[in-house]
Amino acid sequence: MTTSSSPALAEVSDLDRSARWPLAFLILASLGWLVFSGFTALLNTLQVLEPRLLADCEWFIYGRLQAIQESAFLYGWAVNAALAVGLWLLVRLGGAPLRAANWVAVGALFWNLGLTLGLGGIAAGHMTSFALFQLPDYIQPLMLAAFAAMAAPGVLAWTGRRERPTFASQWYVVAALFLFPWAFSVAQVMLLFAPVRGVLQPIIATWFGQNFLGLFLAPIAIAVLYYLLPKIKGQVLPAYDFAPYGFWALLLFASWTGGRHLIGGPVPAWLPTTAIAAASMLLFHHLILALNLRGLFAPGGSLALKFAAGGLAAYLLSGLSDAVFSMRGLSVITHFTYFEQAQSQLFLGAFSLSIFAAIYTLAPRLLGIVWPSVTLIRAHFLASFIGIPVLVLVLALAGWQQGVALADAEIPLRTIAANTRPWLQVAAAAQAVLLFGNLTFLVHFAGLLCFSRRGGASIAQFRQLQALEATAS
Structure with missing residues (x-):
């Protein structure tokens, strides 16, 4: 930020105004679910x-509460925030106002209503038995229709763009908008409404979960990184000609990596082997990202860039971890332990940090007013960069210790549980820190909404945003 007496609306365009309130609702809902x-x-x-x-309390026993937490994070925080950020990127890069914005509002309303009913169904014991897909079957068609209503304006923003050249950010967002409803609908049919039998169920479930994470959440986070670096630093991305190869590598290999979770299970041996090979091949995608976006790791820059740099680092480490620890020699130790939770938290932390960077950048432009408090942004930054690494590290250490002990038949389960207890206590403290930081973010964004409702008279009290326009994606 820089101090200026010019009005804060100078960086706000008609493109932002066309999507203001539907996207603001999506962001507010996402932070509430977070x-x-x-x-x-x-x-x-x-x-x-x-x-x-x-x-x-039957409604909040461990299994049901875990399903509620997972569903609220993925379908509440992640999907709402991803759609808000993705639609804004398509509008900005396409150079045309958001069309059918009312469909976004209607879809967001029914998506969050469906999620609320679904979480109530989980608490009542109606969840499915599939990880990342635990919402009750009776609510899922509504959510698919609601997602389609929100995604349709994004497709219109892509097809009706005024700027004919396309950028990497657009490729990733459009791919995500098409691939998620495809995977979501296939999983609904094959797992719920015309279910396949036997061993095919875990295969389809892991396939959906990997598509959800790798072909919906990951592309949105990557699109943010490709957009923010040149916009904020005003520089062309290095080795940008290689960006299409990274994009197609993700689309080709990400779907195949889910089978690594089935190592040792009653599935054909070629499935885990293919997944291990795909996880290794996917490192090519991560290498391209590192080449294109290495400028994020340069010293200095705004807090938004630091969030983005943290997201990129976590994403690269997540890809490397998946490739290395999917190998059978290591998987035999880490499988079915807290280590797998650490890997999941690392990926979801990468997504969250990238989306935080995007929201801190887009919200002032969307609402026409800068963030009221730099202190609250710093508090959220510190909470995130303390909570996420600590949580991932202690779960990884606990999982490794747990896996080594489980391989020794002479060590009783009670002893293993007692040895991992100190790690879990630290993990609980890290989650408390993250909760504090995210609550700070929610309160700050709610304050931003309140200030924006006051009109132009209050805008002059805050500092002016930098103009963040550049010619790269």
């Missing part, structure tokens, strides 16, 4: 440490 999922995650960890906690 805080809720953080609270339930902390409560879930405390239940592991103290099994009698809420043991008499």
Whole structure:
């Protein structure tokens, strides 16, 4: 930020105004779900440490609370935020106002209503048995229709763009908008409404989960990184000619990596082997990202760039971790332990940090007013960069210790649980730090909304944003 007496609306265009309130609602809803999922995650960890906690409350026993937390994070925070950011990027890069914005508002309303009903169904015991796909079957068609309503304006923004050259950010967002409903609908049919039998169910479930993470959440996060670096630093990305190869590598290999979770299971041997090979081949995609976006790691820059740099680092480490620890010699230790949770938290942390960077950049332009408090942004930054690394590290250490002990038949499970307890206590503290930071973010964004409602008179009290326009994607 720089101090200036010029009006804060100077960086706000008609493109932003066309999408203002639907996208603001999506962001507010996403942050609300983020805080809720953080609270339930902390409560879930405390239940592991103290099994009698809420043991008499049927609605919030460990298994149901874990499903509520996972669904609230993925379908509440992640999907809402990804759609808000993705639509804004398509509008900005396409150079045309958002068409059918009312469809975004209607879709967002029904998506969040469906999610609320679905979480209530999980609490009542109606969830499915598939990880990352635990919402009750009776609510999922509504959510698919709601997603289609929100994604349709994004497709219109792509097909009706005024700027004919396309950028990497657009490729990733458009791919995500098409691939998620495809995977979501296939999973609904094959797992819920015309279910396949036997061993095919875990195969389809892991396939959907990998598509959800690798072909919806990851592309949106990558699109943010490709957009923010040249916009904020005003420089052309190095080795940008290689960007299409990274894009197609993700699309070709990401879907195949889910089978690594089935190592040792009653599935054809070629499935895990293919997944291991695909995870290794996917490192080519990560290498391209590192070449294109290495400028994020340069010293200095705004807090938004630091969030983005953290997201990129976590994403690259996540890809390397998946490739290395999918190998059978290491997987035999880490499989079915807290280590897999650490890998999941590393990827989701990469996504969250990238989206934080995007929201801190787009919200002032969307609402026509800069963030009221730099202190609150710094507090959220510190909480995120303390909570996420600590949580990932302690879960990884706990999982490795757990895996080594499980391989020794002479060590009883009670001893293994006692040895991992200190790590989980630290993990609970890290989750509390993250919850504080995310709550700060929610309050700050709500304050931004309140200030924007006051009109132009209050805008002059805040500092002016930099003009962040550049010619690269």
